[in-house]
Amino acid sequence: MSEPPVVCLALPELFDAVVARFDLDSTAADQHFGWREPPRHKTSHARIVWVPGDEGANTGNVDPARNPGGNPRSLATLRELFTVYIGADDPRFPEDERAQYVATRLLFDAWVRAVYLAAHGTFLIESVSWNTSKTERRHGAELVCVCWVEALIPDAPYALAPHDTEASILTSLDDVDEVTTTDTP
Secondary structure, three states: OOOOOOOOOHHHHHHHHHHHHHHHOOOOOEEEEOOOOOOOOOOOOEEEEEEEOOOOOOOEEEEEOOOOOOOOOEEEEEEEEEEEEEEEOOOOOOOOHHHHHHHHHHHHHHHHHHHHHHHOOOEEEEEEEEOOOOOOOOOOEEEEEEEEEEEEEEOOOOOOOOOOHHHHHHHHHHHHHHHHHHHOO
16 A cells, blocks of 8 residues: 655745745845744844734635646645744834834845745745834834635545654564563563
């Protein structure tokens, strides 16, 4: 019996590719994935938070398969929505809004480049807006990007574990038994 193919999800793959590109380019920015945003730290001047869904928590649209006939075969394509919060500040000039704008725009430009290189032709930035709902005095600026990435919905069995976990456990127990057996006089 053959194992089902390992299916990778488009959004986490894109996140990982962008983080890797930032590391490769030596672009310093904390990047987080998920609905619960970690607390902001004063030591971090560049921050990108990836949130699945748009600001209304919509997942996206299911369209016909983009590339049918692959392995695994595609049943449909999910245009998976996600929202990215890109914030930066220039601590040298905390009162200069232009400096905060420049820091945020440069981080946004680096993010767009990394996404483009990772997913050219399979993503779209639907909207970009400045977050101007500052309820307290703070430095820096933030852009809010609503995007989508094409995600394959495969004709493959759903599997929680990509490998045979029972075989791994038995192998480990066999190894322990061998060590125990050889140590016994």
